[in-house]
Amino acid sequence: MAVGLREVAARAGVSVRTVSNVANGFAHVAPETRRRVQEAIDELGYRPNTAARSLRRGRTETISLVVPELDSPYFAELASLVVRAAEERGWAVHIDQTDGRADRERRMVSGPAGRSVDGVICSPWAVAPEELAALSAGPVVLLGERTAPGRLDHIAIDNVAAGEAATRHLLSLGRRHLAAIGAQPHLHNDTARLRLQGHRATLLAAGLPPAEDRVVAVSTLHRPDGAAAMARLLDGPSRVDAVFCFTDELALGAMRTLAERGRRVPDDVAVVGVDDILDGRYCVPSLSTVAPDKAQIARLALDCLARRIQDPQAPDRDLVADHRLEERESTLGAAARRRQSSPPGS
Amino acid sequence: MAVGLREVAARAGVSVRTVSNVANGFAHVAPETRRRVQEAIDELGYRPNTAARSLRRGRTETISLVVPELDSPYFAELASLVVRAAEERGWAVHIDQTDGRADRERRMVSGPAGRSVDGVICSPWAVAPEELAALSAGPVVLLGERTAPGRLDHIAIDNVAAGEAATRHLLSLGRRHLAAIGAQPHLHNDTARLRLQGHRATLLAAGLPPAEDRVVAVSTLHRPDGAAAMARLLDGPSRVDAVFCFTDELALGAMRTLAERGRRVPDDVAVVGVDDILDGRYCVPSLSTVAPDKAQIARLALDCLARRIQDPQAPDRDLVADHRLEERESTLGAAARRRQSSPPGS
DNA sequence: ACGTTGCATTGCAACGTTGCAAACTAGTCG
DNA sequence: CGACTAGTTTGCAACGTTGCAATGCAACGT
Structure with a gap:
């Protein structure tokens, strides 16, 4: 046969x-x-026969994409772009989910993947990038923040700048009682820390006192966390007229709570997120956000990987992808609709 | 080395x-x-070495998941579940996107996948299932509707019943001017047709006249299509006090348009969708929907595939997955919040 | 004592492909 | 006309693994 x-x-x-x-x-x-x-x-x-070809050539023309979870819109959109970009190179993509569990992250970077794929694109969550670098048994590109330089290539947006942009935007609207949702002090993951750093620095520069009781930590970055965090803020002693959520999902959860409590967005509380997920464009009100250039991230990740597959000894690269602030209704109100007449297609 | x-x-x-x-x-x-x-x-x-093992054993322990697009929440959630379920079996999952293009659907079912994976789970869009059946060069399980019996296993929810459930729900609220968004007369895909069939039958049974001008066709099933369709309905001559959208994404787009036009949901127009995507639980108002049991679909698909890999000659199976109506704010209004006190976690 | 049984270990070949280098052909040049 | 070149085709071996069948060995029953 x-x-x-x-x-x-x-x-x-x-x-x-x-x-x-x-x-x-x-x-x-x-x-x-x-x-x-x-x-x-x-x-x-x-x-x-792909197996025979791979065996002989020593290349599988397949890469592995490791993300915490695929049902999270940000990662779904990113995965979609990575698959598309990989296809242009003739590469197949093999997807794994870690659920943010450290053991799984380690295994995906060091484990079987190391032999059945040519390289790995990994978005770590629980394990420190330095540790992953030590474990890696083949070409690996990390997505997301890494403060200490390591042995691996790595791609991220400038998260401090992202935090500054979001915060400046809220300040520019005249808001003075800013809260932040999404700190993750328990994780070896610097993304949240850097966004918070940008946020604080901007508040400080504006002469506003730091208000640590208005920084809410979360265990994961999903809608329910955002909803719960917002509830905690509203139940707290401090007045809040603007919230910077470190992801759009957190922001959507926060907006849900605000709606349930009868607070108007942006009139009573302005909300800005990060990620520019598709939901944010169509929800009501539409969500202002710091939009990372996800297509660029996907492209850079593959470029990096291709280069490293070709030359495993190549020096490390730390690449920075672009981001820009998308001002929508959750901060501008109805004005946003005039500014950006028709919502962009999906 | x-x-x-x-x-x-x-x-x-x-x-x-x-x-x-x-x-x-x-x-x-x-x-x-x-x-x-x-x-x-x-x-x-x-x-x-996976390649050598596959070559020798004749099995790759890898399956391919073919979906129109991964950035669509429904498919992202489904993919996530498929990857999880596959992992329990020790299978890797390899993801392809077709963008709904016929040539790509054909290629994915017949093409390279046929040699480098043990089986394919395919959610077709543009190509008739019968045609895919003829092309398939290995175990294939189809997701979604198939009216004509073919050579392939296939899994779907009862879309006629889904259409009936959504429509009955709207009628039970006292609405009498129902519209439907999501017909796709141009496609060889029966999902929309069956949902519409259930919708019409229910209207008829309720003694309501069919109103073809309140059935809006769309080219794709995304938010912008829903938004545009809703605009067309509102600009049309017929009064509309309820809309059945064939997917949640269409419904979210429709709700966006309603909000922009100042129509209250559900007071002025009630909205119900299909898919139960996560966004629908947290948007404002939360979206009533016909929820297919996606975890069951994933599980059944893998069971089916495992069986067919083991015995390629096994008789075809047509399996029906469960669905149930989730009544939320977009039809019940604030009452929904009391009924279902806290929104479920993601 | 000898055949039998069952466990533990082994060598050989083969899965389908491609790298390598050789072989062959035809055409060209000195 | 023979040597050389360029173009075309080929056989052999090997990639790392596992199926198969055979081997060696000890314990057992008669």
Whole structure:
């Protein structure tokens, strides 16, 4: 049943090697031979055996994408872009979820993936990048923050600048009682810390006193965490007229709580998030956000990986992807609709 | 550099075959030998070469998941569940996106996937299931509707019943001017047609006249399509006090338009969708929806695939997954919040 | 004592492909 | 005309693993 080079060769009356040459588009095959072989390939429906090819070539043309979870919009959108970009290179993508569990992150970077894929793009959550660097058994590109320089390539947006941009935007609206949702002091993950740093620095520069009771920590970055955090803020002693959420999902949860409590957004409380997930464009009110250039992140990650696969000894790179502030209704109110007449397509 | 059975065998002083036996947990290995070999495996950091194993065994322990797009919440959530379920079986998942393009759907079912994976789970969009059945070159499970019986296993919810449930719910609220968004007459895809069929049948049974001008066709099922469709309805001549959207994304788009036009949901227009995507639980108002049991779909798909991999000649199966109506604020209003006190976690 | 049984271990071949280098052909040049 | 070049095709071996069948060995029953 299985059609291999052998069968095609027999049919076309040439050697196995010649069929291989034709199948791979190698040079120096006589036009007439090529035609005859191609015909046999088509007739028999030959498909190269990926396993044999990988074994022989030592390359799988497959990469692994490791994310905490795929049902989170940010990672889903990122995964979509990575798959698309990989496809342009002829690479297949193999997806793993870690659920943010440290053991799984370690395994994905060091484990079986190290042998069955050419490289790994990993978005770590619980494990410190330095540790992952030590474990890696092949080309690995990390997505997200890394403060200490390590052995691995790494791509992130400027999270301090992102925190500053969001905070400046809220201040520019005249808000003076800013809260932040999304600190994660318990994690070896610097993303939240850097966003908070940008937030604090901007408040300080504006002459506003730091208000630690208005910085709310969360255990994960999903809507329920944002909703609970917002409830805690509203139940707390401090007045709040603006909230910087470290992810859009947190922001959507926060807006949910605000709606339930009858607070108007942005009139009573302005909200800004980070990630620019699709939901944020269509929810009511639409969500202002710091938008990382996800397509660029995907592209850079693959470039990096390609380079490292080609030369495992290449020096480390730390690349910074672009971001920009998207001002929408959750901060500007109805004015946003005039500014950006029609919501962009998905 | 590459550590294979050969190196481990040399180190442990046994044959290559014995190392293989230990690595695979085969029976009849003396405890002492096992210990020594395991030690060598650990010390050298041996990882089995997947390509060689696949070549020899004829199985890749990998499946392919083919969806129109991964950034669509429904497919992202489904993919997440499929990856999780596959992992329990020790299978890797390889993800492809078709963008709803017919050529890509055909290729994914018949193409390279047929040789490098043990099976394919495909959610077709543009190509008729019957055609895909004819093309398939290996175990394939189709997700979504299929009216004509074919050669392939297939899993779906009862879309007629789903359409009925949504419509009955709207009628039970006293609405009498129902619209439907999401018809797709141009596609070889019966999902929309069956949901519409359930919708119409229910209206008819309630003695309401069919109102074809209140059935809006869309080209894709995303938020912008829903927003545009809703605008068309509001600009049309017919009064509308309830909308059944064939997906939650369409519903979110529709609610966006309603908000922009100052219509209250559900007071002026009640909205119900299908899919139960996470966004629907946290948007304002939260979205009533017909919730397919996505975890069950994922599980059934893998069961089906496992069975077919084991026995390619097994008879076709058409499995029906459960669904249930989730009544939330977009139809019940504030009452929904009392009924379901706290929104479930993600 | 000898055949039998069952466990533990092994060597050999093969999975389908491609790298390598050699072999062959035809055309060109000195 | 023979040597050389360029173009085309080929056989062989190997990638790392596992199926198969055979081997060695000790314990057992008769």
